[in-house]
Amino acid sequence: MIFLWLLSPPLAAALAGLALPVRPARLVNVVLALVPAGAAVVLWQRALAGVPTVWPAGAFLRADALSTILALCIAFVGALVAWFGPGAGREDGYQPAQIRRFTALSNVFTFTMLGAVVVNNVGVMWVAIEATTIVSALLIPLVMSKASVEASWKYIVICSVGIALAFVGTVLAYFDFVNLAGPLGGALNWTVLLAAAPRLHADVIRLAFVFLLIGYGTKAGLSPMHTWLPDAHAEAPAPLSAMMSGTLLAVALYAIARWKMVVDAAGQEAFANGLLLTIGLLTVAIATFSLVLQRSFKRMLAYSSIEHTGLTCLGLALGPLGIFAALLHLVNHSVAKSTAFVLAGRVQHRYHTTEFTRVTGLLATMPQTAAAFAAGLVALLGLPPFGLFVSELALFRAGFATGHPWATGVVLTLVVIAFVSILGHLAGMLYGPPSEGVSHGEPDRWMLLPVLIPVAILLVLGLSLPSSLSGLLARGVEVFGR
């Protein structure tokens, strides 16, 4: 029953977006976006007790603590985007037809992501994740231009190929399972797969994991398959970038984490960890050096997402403490990056550009937006008192504790380089003489108020981890079989 409250509101909101005029549709959209958030909180309460929620008897849908963490992030970002989406500001210049299209497709996008994290069947999860690509690709060229068409073409081709490879991995694992146990009903269910894992062939499951990691890694923005990401995030409407950065990457990481559990259970933990460490390190390195070179703030945010995805990926390979840190980091990044992107959208609409050289004096032109944007970026830099400071610290501790001093040292250095370059860019945007021809003031200041919620969340996570959340994360780590 709870799944109905989780999954149906986005579909209803999508229909409302198509059927109703823009203004009432916006109201309906915001109200309906809060329902999945409530449902996710209920799932949270149940997950704390350590009992996965299952529906129906055949367990087609199943939410354990890990699913719940993801569902919370998706529902949060969905609500944020419902509020700050196209048509929210008075100056974003979207046509009613575009607003309608965004409302409909972004809600379907939310639905596919929520579906991906609560289905029990890995095949159906794959179908849902592939559907996220198709739906979101349609939204990137909301404003048609050469750049946005190019970005969406790259996105759909690279991600479809990647996700196809993930299906190869799924088929290989299924093949090994059927080979041992025969074509059982529910053979692709997590629970069944996990129970059978110790008997799977080591070679086959390793091969399958390589395909799965490349496949879902493409979608998660792990290097060297990340090439679609900066273009797509920079050219997409900012609220869509918020959803892609804040949750889509996390959903892809979720798929990798789920498969890692199967590989672990098959006795190939060292192999999985080695791959994740290598690819995570490469990702953080490439993202950091690209960050230094950026000229546009949306691309900067995109590369920062790649960096944080890499960090989360590293955490998954660093034992129980690392997994705890990775899950916390995932939540933190989801909140901080989605906020930063929606605010970046406001800046873009005011300045009509995303280039650093032409965006100056933000504190003078849009004081409230600038302050919130700065808070978001400072959080993303991993500075106290915000949540990412805690999760990154835990990540480094896990790195040293599991005997990877060199790798951790390198990552630490890279994070500092990224820190310096982002801080430099941020200072350039905030201060200086305001760019010519840019109007001053915030006509819709009240609109901006809800942004205090994510800032407050990041502050709370940075100052003291509430026991309800740490309990949920600990249950999440338990799902990994620790």
Added chain:
Amino acid sequence: MRLFAQLSALGSSAMLLLALIPLWRHTVRAYARAFTWQSLTLAGLTALTAYFSGDAELYAVAALLLGLKVVVIPRLLARMDRRFGSEIQPYLNATTSVLTAGVLVLFAYIVAEPLLLASRLPTRGGIPLALGLIFVSLLIIVSRKRALTQVIGFLMLENGIALLAVLAAYGVPLVVEIGVFMDALMGFLVMQIFVYQIHETFESLDVEQLSRLKD
């Protein structure tokens, strides 16, 4: 079962060979025709597997394949072909392409070794060919310059995966299969929209022009 093994190996080889055609032909029509024949072979193999394994669900899958990939998609491809014309000189010439494909098939045999050791199905002989088809399709996608020919490469990649599923496990469960079909159809339609959009905004389907976005 001997006959089944031989027929499935024959069908898989035919599918791989059909994937080589785009490596030296440059007209979209040749690509589309190779894809249609490949899909027909895949549908036939699926039906054959249904017959020998007694798994009635696979007949449904074969029928879906026939409808979607032998009838609907080739029609849409033909319509786009009439509007947009052919592949220009790709990044790799014919000789290099075919040689690379040969290396990829060899590589597929190496990768498939653990699978062959693990499998007891009569169809296992075709597994390396299915992986070979997947790798060759990837080669087609990365070495073509036109959006439309990349799409056909992607369709062949999907065929390769479907072949792998049939040979290795007699297909995935039906609920997943139906989901995959829906995604394949939606994905193709969306890609088709983009092909039209690229044509409109760039007045060409040459993806080399899609290189404005750089760091």
